Amino acid sequence: MNRAIMLMAGIMLLLTSCSISKDVRAQRNLLSGTWTLTDITYENNQGSFDALLFGDANAICFEDSQWFFRDNNSTGRYTIKQGSLCQGGDRFFRWSIQSPEANYKSRFQFKFIDEKLKDITGQGYSLVIESLSASEMKMASNVQVDGEPIRIIYHYTKNQ
Incomplete structure (x- = not known):
């Protein structure tokens, strides 16, 4: 009997330590779906420059790109349109939202994966x-x- 109680307590501790906060869960639910990256702006910028974003493409290539977030398995993709300056196509990633520490905001994190969901x-x-x-x-x-x-600053609008 005592052993069963200890086992149940261990399982409950494991489950609660792996769970995410209500705030993060709410953000994941809001994020789920397809978004359009409508605009990229720069603060503290006194001039113009070329920005290579996410080690992938020039910032202009990301304007009007489509971003899809699947919250049930934390995967997603963004799609860049083909152009003279842009290599179009899908880029796949695995994502998470990190809970904020005191007086900070949540963080969105992602890392590229291949079509078979393997980390790159x-x-x-x-x-x-x-x-x-x-x-x-x-x-x-x-x-x-x-x-x-x-x-x-990345500005997104959710597709309906």
Whole structure:
């Protein structure tokens, strides 16, 4: 009897330690679906420059790109349109939302995977979720350009 209680307590501890917070679950549910990256803006920028985003393509290639997030298995993809400056096609990724620490915002993280959902070695990416609603989302990343901080803001609209 005592052993059964200890086993149940261990299982409950394991389940609660693996669960996500209600806030993160709500954000995952809101994020689920297809979004259009409508605009990319830069804060603290005094000039113009070419930005290679996510080690993939120039920022202009991402405008009007389609982003799909599947919350039941944390996978997704974004699709870039083919153009003279852009290599079009689908890019697959695995994603998560990290709970905010005190006085911080949640973070969206992703890493590229192949069509068979296998991780592709390389760098992952992290963006701050500035705002997220049922119809709009804004995420941001901080980068350094010539030693100066630049904040890249990604504006999304949810497809209906």
